[in-house]
Amino acid sequence: LTGSPIAMHSTDYLATQLDTPRYSATQSLRDLVADGRTWDVEGEEGCDDDAAVRIRERLLGQVFAVSSQIVAEGICSMEDVDRGAKVGLRWALGPFEIANRIGVREAVRMASSYADEAGLELPEWFTERQESFDFSYIDVEVEDGIATVRINRPEAMNALNVTLVSQLGEALDGLNARDDVTTIALEGAGKAFVAGADVKFFVDKIRADAIQDIYDFTAHAHTVLDKLESSQKTTIALTTGLALGGGLELALACDYRVGTRRTQFRFPETGIGIYPGLGGTQRTPRICGIECSRYAVLAGNFLDAASAEALGLLTHLVEPSQVEATVALIASVGKPGQKYLGRPADLENSTVAFAKSFYSEGNMPSLLSGGVPDGFEVDDKVVSRQLKSLSRAAPIALSMASALLDSASGSDLESGLGRELGGLEAIFGTADALEGLSALIEGRRPSYSNL
Structure with a gap:
């Protein structure tokens, strides 16, 4: 894996650092390095x-x-x-x-x-340790009234699990209660902000016929996200990398989302047999409108930084060197006057224009049944890409996600989030949910049965 020179250097370095000669490289390893060879591990002994x-x-x-x-x-x-x-x-x-x-x-x-x-x-x-080790996935630093909450699970791209969500909730409780904190900024360690939830958890629970555990986890996560939604502090998500699924939903619960040219957003759920269950079907249309939310949620389109900004999902697009200054500026301004505008930020943007036209209300019956809306040509590359994405989504997930998006305009946020939770047992109880989630883990394309 490393090569014999690195192995020798590592052992000698460890021996020096720990003052333990026993860890020094063996003569056999030194001979391998001198001869330019590696260990022969091909034998069947x-x-x-x-x-x-x-x-x-x-x-x-x-x-x-x-x-x-x-x-x-x-x-x-x-x-x-x-x-x-x-x-x-x-x-x-x-x-x-x-x-x-x-x-x-x-x-x-x-x-x-x-x-x-x-x-x-x-x-x-x-x-002297007797009990199992407890791991911390949340780091908090406070400086000049700004609390930086780092989600620190980079080996899993900061994916949400039961422990991480609980620790995040505890951290937010503490910060919301502090008089010396005016602003809470969430960031992810490594290249991702948060790359969704722990998919293996879902698969294990479905196979164990323990969908109630999935509901309990999601309901608790809703409670944690509400600590951001209802916070008196100014809340910021530093989405300077990848934000997928539950990670994007976490960011949407914040007042602001700061990104750079490396920012990428995506809701992959319908393609893996489920729907966004942490507010994605409710906050997205309230931010960017129903047509653009359909573009983001139903087809699971990747949104680069420019597209995310045009839709209004990204509130600040800045150079990497300006992220810290942008946080300070937002902190000085405070909470937005209106968080949910219900329309895209840039109506002239080509992605926005296409989304509003293609995913209009009149086109939805055709799109949900696998057809091509009037006025659009299947030979058009943009249209073809959308049709392919929709065709690869799980039909039940696509239908439920569409209905949840539509319901957002006729109710308050709390009621909409309740409907999301209310559908979890139905969606995770489908054969397609197990197929889609399992296929993701196994690195293959799912085959859906509409069951």
Whole structure:
């Protein structure tokens, strides 16, 4: 994976940093580097059960020992150790997640056994641990009245899960209650703002016939988003990267959304068998109007920064170097006079003009039945792209999403959000929901049955 030179450098560096000569590169590894070779791992030789146990004990013991030392010395946090293992080494689980999986006491035993053999002293914070490790995905900093809330799960592109949503809610409760905070700015660690929700959670719950758990998670997430919606503070989403599905819905609950040329928005839900369930069918039409919301939600179109700004989903499009100054400017202005304008920001924009024409009320019966609206040609590349996107959506999801969008204009936001929640059992109970979500995980195109 790394090559023998990097492996040798890493072991020597670790030996120096931890003042542990035992970690220095072996002579066999130095010989590989000198000869320009790598390890030969193509053989089919196996090992007996006893050897496998010893290898597991030695490797995991060393991993736990070194990881606990790294944290104890303040090099980085426990969460960062796990992120480094998953992002840099492509591990499925980080060291402390593995410890939770096999049991913390067992991990301590392995590390202690290795430490005794290697002559190491393990930090007390690790050896005295009895309970599973708790991980923090939310970091908060407050400066000059502006609270920056960082969603810090970059190894999963900051995807929303039960723990993250709960921690975000707790952070928002604390900030909303502080007199020294006037503005709350959300940002995502890494390249994404938030890339949706944890799809595997949905699939596991559907297969376990536990759709109520999906409802409970989503209802709780609605409560957390309302802490932004109803906040007396000025709320900003720093959507300077990718915001998908639930991540975009999180951003839409804020007063403002700041982006750069790298910003990308998308609602992928209808293409994976469900509909946006965290306010996407209700806040989107209230922001940009019904036709543009259909363009965004029903077809799941990718919106670049310029298109997102034209639709009104992005309130500030700035250079990356101007993000911080823009946050300060917004903080000085305060909350918007009217958050939901119900129309796109730029009626002259070509994407907006097409959306208002193609997704007009009169065209919807034809589009939802797979037809081509009068006045449009299937040979037109833009039209063809829309028809293809709609044809690849799950029919039930498409129909339910369309109905929810339509209902937004005739009720208040609270009632609309209630309708979103009310349809969750029906949509997640379809065969197409399981098919679409499973296909996403498995990296294949879904095959929908309209069931």
